[in-house]
Amino acid sequence: MDVLTELTHVAPYAIGLSLPVALLGAGLLYLLRQRSLATALTVLVLVPLLATLAGVLGVTGFMFGPLLTTVVVICTAVGVITVPVAVVLGRNIARRSVWEREARARERQAEASRRELVAWISHDLRTPLAGIRAMAEALSDGVVDEPGEVCAYADRIRDETGRLSRMVDDLFELSRITAGALQLEFSTVPLRDVVSEAIAAEHPRAQRRGVRLRTDTSEWPVVTGSDPELARVVRNLLSNAIRHTPAEGTVVLTAGVDDGRAWLRVDDACGGIDPQDLDRVFEVAYRGNRARDDEGGGLGLAIAQGLVQAHDGTIRAANRGAGCRFEVRLPLAERSGLA
Known part of the structure; x- marks a missing residue:
């Protein structure tokens, strides 16, 4: 009964001082609702400690004694530990929330x-x-029985099946890139050889379209990479440039070294890309607002970007003059420069 009487006597003092602190903390949390989560958690940790301290001050009548000293020490120790934890926890939760939203x-x-x-x-x-x-x-x-017509139909069927085969190859390559299953065997690769191979492969298509191909580099960089994949990058860039360059236009390849990295540029005469679309040209199946071309599946640039990134390189597109420039940057081979 004595204990109950004592509690009844001190409770109003404890509640009288701790309740305003708690209400003040609730108001502060409301005002800080738009601030960071770390700030809110810090306030949430400090309010109970301050309310407890205020209640003890009310019970002791602001008289410093063993009880008040013990409570102050305990609250201070708890605050020293919990406030940094609240800050770190709030920042981690906020970063995780941002990461989840981005994901x-x-x-x-x-x-x-x-x-x-x-x-x-x-x-x-x-x-x-x-x-x-x-x-x-x-x-x-x-319906078709003349030998010449039969041969023509056979040739067209062969061309169409070749087109289908290229599309399937592109889909398979893209699936390897997006699934992270691309395995490259790096070696020292002279860009001169890669470009020569790509030009030889794309020259017949350029001739059919009346597009000129030329290189404007005397000394070619030597890079670290996978020869077949780099050849595919250059072929895809060349194919894209040829496809969008009008007859009598020219596609130019240049290369060099800058800031310790090799660069390769493909300039075409496509007439330029809408600036708001420059960041989208490497998206899968993106072809812009122009009339659709009857070749390819719109995967070439996406594949080129994935292969370049797998080489720890970068690729970007920009408007230049009457056309576009695609620039690839790759790591130089160790102890190598120009060849």
Whole structure:
């Protein structure tokens, strides 16, 4: 009964001072609701400690004694430990929240890209398949029976199947890149050899379109990379440049060394890209607002970007003069410069 009487006597003093502190803390939390999570957690930790200290001060009548000294020491020790923990915890939670939001945004973007890719590929697959089916039915039904026409149909079927094969290869390569299953065997690679191989492969297509290919470099860098993948990067950039350069236009390849890294540039005469679209040219199946081309599946630049990044390199697009410039930067081979 004595204990209950004593508690009844001191409770109003403890509540009278601790309650305003708690209410003040609640108001402060409301005012800081737009601030960082670390700030809110710090206030949330300090308010109970200050309310406890205020309650003890009310009970002791602001008389310093063993009880008040003990409570002050305990509250101070708890505050020294819990406040830094609250700050660190708040920052970690905030960073995790930002990371989760960014991850969800990337996931939504990837899903949108996948849907767009399926739409593009579905269209691009239907077109050659429809042509192959029509030509095969014409041959089967005897609609075409002249030897010259039969050979022409056979050649067109071969071209369409080759186009389908290239699209399947691009899809497979892109799937390896996006799945992180790309395994490269690095070695010392002279860019002169890579460019010569790519030009030899793309020259017939350039001739058919009336586009000139030329190089404007006397000394070529030597880089560290995988020869087949680098050749594919250059071929994809060349193919893209040829496809968008009008007849009688010129595609120029240059190379050099700058800031300790090798660079390779492909300049075309495409007429330029809308500045707001420059950051999107490497997206899967992105082709801009221009009329769709009948070659490729819109994967070449996306594959080139993935392969360059796998080499610890960078690739960017910019408008230059009457066309565009695609620039690739790669690590130089050790103890190597220009060849």
